[in-house]
Amino acid sequence: MSELYQVIEKAFKTPMVPYDPSRQSLKAWVMFCLRDKGFKVVYAQNADFAIERKGQNFYFKVSETAENLDKKLNWVVRDSNAGKFIIVPAE
Numbered sequence: 001m002s003e004l005y006q007v008i009e010k011a012f013k014t015p016m017v018p019y020d021p022s023r024q025s026l027k028a029w030v031m032f033c034l035r036d037k038g039f040k041v042v043y044a045q046n047a048d049f050a051i052e053r054k055g056q057n058f059y060f061k062v063s064e065t066a067e068n069l070d071k072k073l074n075w076v077v078r079d080s081n082a083g084k085f086i087i088v089p090a091e
Contacts, residue, residue: 002089004051004053004058005074005087005089007037008034008039008051008076008087009085009086009087010037011033011034011036011037011039012030012033012076012084012085013084013085015029015033015036016033016036017029017032019078026062026064026078027048027049027062030048030049030060030062030076030085031048031049034051039051039053040052040053042057044057044059044060046059047059047060047061047073048060048061048062058074059073059074059090060073060074060075060076061073061074061075061076062075062076062077062078063075063076063077063078064077064078064080065077066079066086066088069088071090071091072090072091073090074087074088074089074090075087075088
């Protein structure tokens, strides 16, 4: 499972298109980057999206801050100060 998070984080280190908040939402950009790297990104009712892998769904939400995150979900967090993205796994 931690392998998956490492691969996801790597997708944001070398994106095809850099994140530009004036052009797209953070959620749309994250989903675009993941699809571009070959992930199957699917609709999720109680999350921003899910990644389907080997018949199992991993649910994610996207945030601009690492504060007050629901620990039941995986998170993609944009650290604007450091200019990078981190994955916060569900507990």
